[in-house]
Amino acid sequence: MSTSFADLAGQYRRALLDDVIPFWERHSVDSECGGFFSCLGRDGSVYDTDKFVWPQARQVWTFSMLYNHLERRDSWLQIARHGADFLARHGSDEGGNWYFSLTRDGRPLVQPYNIFSDCFAAIAFSEFARAANDERSRQVAARTYRNILGRKENPKGRYAKAVPGTRPMISMALPMIMAGVTRELEWLLDPVSFERTLDACADEVFSPFLDEKRLVLHEYAAPDGAKLDCYEGRLLNPGHGIEAMWFIMDIAERRGSRPLAERATEVVLRTLELGWDAGMEGIFYFLDSQGRPPQQLEWDQKLWWVHVETLVALLKGYRLTGREACWKWFQRVHAYAWGHFPDPECGEWYGYLNRRGEVLLPLKGGKWKGCFHVPRGLYLCMRELEKLGAGPLGRAAL
Amino acid sequence: MSTSFADLAGQYRRALLDDVIPFWERHSVDSECGGFFSCLGRDGSVYDTDKFVWPQARQVWTFSMLYNHLERRDSWLQIARHGADFLARHGSDEGGNWYFSLTRDGRPLVQPYNIFSDCFAAIAFSEFARAANDERSRQVAARTYRNILGRKENPKGRYAKAVPGTRPMISMALPMIMAGVTRELEWLLDPVSFERTLDACADEVFSPFLDEKRLVLHEYAAPDGAKLDCYEGRLLNPGHGIEAMWFIMDIAERRGSRPLAERATEVVLRTLELGWDAGMEGIFYFLDSQGRPPQQLEWDQKLWWVHVETLVALLKGYRLTGREACWKWFQRVHAYAWGHFPDPECGEWYGYLNRRGEVLLPLKGGKWKGCFHVPRGLYLCMRELEKLGAGPLGRAAL
Numbered sequence: 001m002s003t004s005f006a007d008l009a010g011q012y013r014r015a016l017l018d019d020v021i022p023f024w025e026r027h028s029v030d031s032e033c034g035g036f037f038s039c040l041g042r043d044g045s046v047y048d049t050d051k052f053v054w055p056q057a058r059q060v061w062t063f064s065m066l067y068n069h070l071e072r073r074d075s076w077l078q079i080a081r082h083g084a085d086f087l088a089r090h091g092s093d094e095g096g097n098w099y100f101s102l103t104r105d106g107r108p109l110v111q112p113y114n115i116f117s118d119c120f121a122a123i124a125f126s127e128f129a130r131a132a133n134d135e136r137s138r139q140v141a142a143r144t145y146r147n148i149l150g151r152k153e154n155p156k157g158r159y160a161k162a163v164p165g166t167r168p169m170i171s172m173a174l175p176m177i178m179a180g181v182t183r184e185l186e187w188l189l190d191p192v193s194f195e196r197t198l199d200a201c202a203d204e205v206f207s208p209f210l211d212e213k214r215l216v217l218h219e220y221a222a223p224d225g226a227k228l229d230c231y232e233g234r235l236l237n238p239g240h241g242i243e244a245m246w247f248i249m250d251i252a253e254r255r256g257s258r259p260l261a262e263r264a265t266e267v268v269l270r271t272l273e274l275g276w277d278a279g280m281e282g283i284f285y286f287l288d289s290q291g292r293p294p295q296q297l298e299w300d301q302k303l304w305w306v307h308v309e310t311l312v313a314l315l316k317g318y319r320l321t322g323r324e325a326c327w328k329w330f331q332r333v334h335a336y337a338w339g340h341f342p343d344p345e346c347g348e349w350y351g352y353l354n355r356r357g358e359v360l361l362p363l364k365g366g367k368w369k370g371c372f373h374v375p376r377g378l379y380l381c382m383r384e385l386e387k388l389g390a391g392p393l394g395r396a397a398l
Numbered sequence: 399m400s401t402s403f404a405d406l407a408g409q410y411r412r413a414l415l416d417d418v419i420p421f422w423e424r425h426s427v428d429s430e431c432g433g434f435f436s437c438l439g440r441d442g443s444v445y446d447t448d449k450f451v452w453p454q455a456r457q458v459w460t461f462s463m464l465y466n467h468l469e470r471r472d473s474w475l476q477i478a479r480h481g482a483d484f485l486a487r488h489g490s491d492e493g494g495n496w497y498f499s500l501t502r503d504g505r506p507l508v509q510p511y512n513i514f515s516d517c518f519a520a521i522a523f524s525e526f527a528r529a530a531n532d533e534r535s536r537q538v539a540a541r542t543y544r545n546i547l548g549r550k551e552n553p554k555g556r557y558a559k560a561v562p563g564t565r566p567m568i569s570m571a572l573p574m575i576m577a578g579v580t581r582e583l584e585w586l587l588d589p590v591s592f593e594r595t596l597d598a599c600a601d602e603v604f605s606p607f608l609d610e611k612r613l614v615l616h617e618y619a620a621p622d623g624a625k626l627d628c629y630e631g632r633l634l635n636p637g638h639g640i641e642a643m644w645f646i647m648d649i650a651e652r653r654g655s656r657p658l659a660e661r662a663t664e665v666v667l668r669t670l671e672l673g674w675d676a677g678m679e680g681i682f683y684f685l686d687s688q689g690r691p692p693q694q695l696e697w698d699q700k701l702w703w704v705h706v707e708t709l710v711a712l713l714k715g716y717r718l719t720g721r722e723a724c725w726k727w728f729q730r731v732h733a734y735a736w737g738h739f740p741d742p743e744c745g746e747w748y749g750y751l752n753r754r755g756e757v758l759l760p761l762k763g764g765k766w767k768g769c770f771h772v773p774r775g776l777y778l779c780m781r782e783l784e785k786l787g788a789g790p791l792g793r794a795a796l
Contacts, residue, residue, distance in 0.1 A: 041690070047690040048629060049627075050628055099561070100559070103565070107561075108561040108564060109560065109561055109564050109565055110560060111560070158556055159557060159559065161498070161508050161511045162507065162508060163505075163506040163509055166506060166507050167501070167507055229446075230448055231446060231448075292439070292445040292446070293760065293761040293764065295764065295765050297759075300758065301695060352695060354698075354753070360695065360698065361691040361692075361695070362691065363691040366693065
């Protein structure tokens with residue numbers, strides 16, 4: 001079994017270092033205007049030159065993280081710096097809010113209409129500051145984090161379309177991303193407020209959003225915890241719920257809390273049972289919790305990040321709880337993901353498959369897909385598999 | 399040939415009067431809270447009770463239009479009044495801007511974040527005012543139209559996410575819907591400004607948006623007419639372009655302009671050649687004009703309104719220009735639409751098919767699909783087929 005973990009770890013490592021990272025090194029760097037191209041066709045050719053801040057920031061994070069945690073390659077630090085410089089120069093408005101998108105040469109196109117760009121900028125500059133030991137980037141990260149805290153009660157600001165008061169609704173995405181960002185910025189925060197924030201996020205991800213009977217996470221709920229019988233209230237995004245759960249598993253590991261790890265693992269397994277397409281394999285993108293028609297026309301598609309994040313969650317859940325169901329599901333999702341997403345001919349992974357698992361869009365990057373979920377997932381799976389390979393059946397942690 | 403037109407006209411009439419309208423009469427009327435349910439499952443059961451203003455207003459228009467133009471059935475006028483009363487009571491804010499959605503009992507949920515709700519409210523109250531000879535509704539229609547004129551230079555107001563100045567962009571949807579609304583409100587407008595507005599809309603639909611070489615309409619362009627090399631600039635929505643062209647054909651018929659009718663017909667045919675899925679039949683929802691990956695994940699789906707509006711455009715084009723290509727394409731699209739969208743078992747038409755023509759969502763109504771495109775299309779096709787049946791091969795008009 002432990003050889004098999006080692007073999008698998010090697011498979012993930014090779015895909016990361018010999019395929020995915022080289023693809024972005026080769027094709028994404030805009031040496032003329034700075035920053036990265038994220039809209040890359042099947043063969044890596046650039047089909048759109050706009051600079052979307054999510055993938056810009058996430059690529060800075062990825063290359064910095066690999067430099068910090070995997071190998072001190074100068075070329076990685078250089079690429080991270082290339083993106084961080086572009087973002088520092090062009091990415092935010094006078095109030096320090098991060099735009100959604102920029103032109104190729106950095107002029108702002110789309111306003112900072114929510115705080116997700118800010119969240120990815122915060123983790124990008126935090127990770128880069130550590131890689132480059134760069135004081136200015138540390139300040140950008142800290143300032144952006146403070147800004148997020150100030151905006152998080154009303155994250156859409158003047159762009160919010162909901163009439164206040166009629167149907168108050170909160171989003172699971174917010175405590176989830178706050179947990180992720182806070183963990184990343186631990187080294188910049190005072191320990192007391194850090195621990196408090198982390199615990200609060202863990203509580204807030206579960207309490208209003210979890211269906212306590214079926215143990216799946218809703219995307220939206222009323223602030224008082226009521227489930228809402230409307231499109232948003234019924235919405236399930238299995239991949240998102242599963243990704244949130246491995247954030248929680250990391251907190252559980254940090255706290256040494258086996259009950260928290262087991263709860264998060266249970267949610268992952270229950271979500272997979274609900275979200276797995278029994279007929280055609282793969283995990284659905286969106287579902288309606290009552291089985292009614294979801295409003296998302298792309299509901300039945302199979303997306304790369306959904307499957308990548310599920311692989312991470314299953315390995316973490318397996319290592320932390322030892323539940324065999326995690327390993328069984330991991331083998332199934334691993335087989336589906338590796339059988340459908342990688343493109344051995346041109347490199348990297350496809351992002352968007354239709355329900356039948358056929359390529360829906362041949363792109364390797366776009367407005368949303370960049371150098372992030374695939375390399376982060378490959379890296380994290382590799383690390384989990386290495387730990388599993390090292391321990392007695394990997395049940396050591398909690 | 400003319401019997402065949404008559405037979406076809408009968409087919410469209412029967413679908414309208416014996417299937418589609420009864421479906422909405424039976425299932426959509428909310429006798430408790432007023433207004434209409436638009437979220438109807440396959441069998442007509444209500445799966446969501448929110449009241450979206452687009453389908454509310456469009457259903458008022460449909461029943462009023464049938465009363466005004468097809469048959470003076472009291473039950474139709476009553477249903478139109480049922481919706482108009484609800485909208486008049488709850489649909490707009492203090493400034494007369496129409497919300498996007500309301501709760502079942504009419505409390506506002508989503509702000510008037512663009513002017514499309516206003517456009518549908520204007521045509522609804524205009525058509526209902528004529529049906530019911532109702533002065534208050536006439537005033538609502540006129541006031542809403544004035545409001546639209548005041549907002550149309552900046553239709554998204556404070557909800558606009560684009561940074562002003564970086565990449566000015568205008569939308570084909572605006573002159574297109576202005577043409578549609580203005581035609582509907584002719585009886586309320588002074589003749590000089592009416593004719594001027596109509597001509598301006600016809601010009602504005604073509605001039606910045608038409609690819610003069612390929613003769614297909616783009617959804618967005620720069621105000622100076624430049625085509626923009628970005629996702630929005632490259633976006634084609636074949637059904638939308640084709641629908642715009644039958645609005646133009648109506649203007650051409652009114653003006654007695656054969657060149658305008660021929661131009662619009664040519665655009666319809668060229669759009670179909672580009673937008674038709676040769677492998678699996680049906681018309682794509684979205685395409686990228688350069689053949690790059692569109693950002694819309696639902697790009698390859700086959701939607702009811704796209705096919706219905708295409709049927710209308712092909713019959714109008716055929717009657718006005720006599721081009722045989724229109725008739726050939728009509729037969730092809732007719733066969734696809736009637737072979738895939740109607741649900742003989744439960745009534746009405748499905749809205750959303752996947753690329754292969756399989757039902758993607760079994761709903762008959764939702765947030766966007768209501769009592770509008772299917773009955774309007776069936777009615778208009780019936781009328782066109784009746785005219786074609788009456789004339790010498792129908793080439794009489796221009």
